[in-house]
Amino acid sequence: MxxxxxxxxxxxxxxxxxxxxxxxxxxxxxxxxxxxxKTAIDLLLGSSPKEFSVKTVDGSLFKSAENKGKYWVVFVYQNSYLNKSESYDLVSELNATHQKYGKHFPMIGIVNGFSDDATEMTKSILEARFNFKQIDNTQGPEKDEVINENVYCTPAKILINPEGKVVYNGCGGKTETFDALLDSLVRTNRM
Missing domain, CATH: 1.20.5 (Single alpha-helices involved in coiled-coils or other helix-helix interfaces)
Structure with missing residues (x-):
């Protein structure tokens, strides 16, 4: 037994x-x-990111394929940058870059980070008042990232050339170096 x-x-x-x-x-x-x-995008310097389509916070669809044959810009940053700090105002800085170069270079922003409330995050991105399209790539308890990109240092300023290759990937605040690169392309008519 x-x-x-x-x-x-x-x-x-x-x-x-x-x-x-x-x-x-x-x-x-x-x-x-x-x-x-998930859309896996390689944004490291020298890489050629595959084409991707992602819904933006305004409800439109961003299609990277539409930028084929021209230079275009990707900004990647954490959601904490949506609010101005005592020492840095990312939104103002990127809007100034867009105002100066947006007619020459398509631009997209990718917002990373963690958010408990997807609706609140979308509201925060919209209230930041960027002058160009934004992709909410934050994650939370009931939301996964929509893009699996390999940017490890933010805020990142990335330039992709007409052949689809990342030719610049700069990290950190301030856009003087990046703006100088864009200005050089505009002056030499290489857009």
Whole structure:
């Protein structure tokens, strides 16, 4: 009787663990599929990011393919930059760059970070009053990033050439160096 009871407990333990293990494997597989379906974009210097389409916070669809054959700009930054700090105003700075060069170079902003409330995040991005399209790439308890990009230092200013190659990837506040590059392209009529 003890042997039968011991065997029963072992069988229950095996099936119980196996069921839990299968459930865990199923959850992991779902996460892998979701991660694989995210748009992966390589924005490192010298790379050629694949084409992507993503909904912007104003509801329109940004299609990188529309920029094929021309220089275009990607700004990547954390959501904490949406608010002016004592020492830095990213929104004002990027809007000034857009005002000066936006007619020559298409521009898109990618907002990264964490947000508990997707609706509030969208509202914050809209209230920041950028003069160019923004992609909400924040993540939260019920929201994953929409783009899997490899930018590790923000705020980043990225320039992609007409052949689709990243020719500039600068990090940190202030856009003087980036603006000088854009100005050089405008002056030499290489847009």
């Amino acid at each position: 003890k042997k039968l009871m011991m065997l029963s407990l072992m069988i229950i333990a095996l099936f119980g663990c196996n069921g839990e293990s299968q459930e865990k494997m199923k959850d992991e597989k779902i996460k892998e599929v979701v991660a694989a379906n």
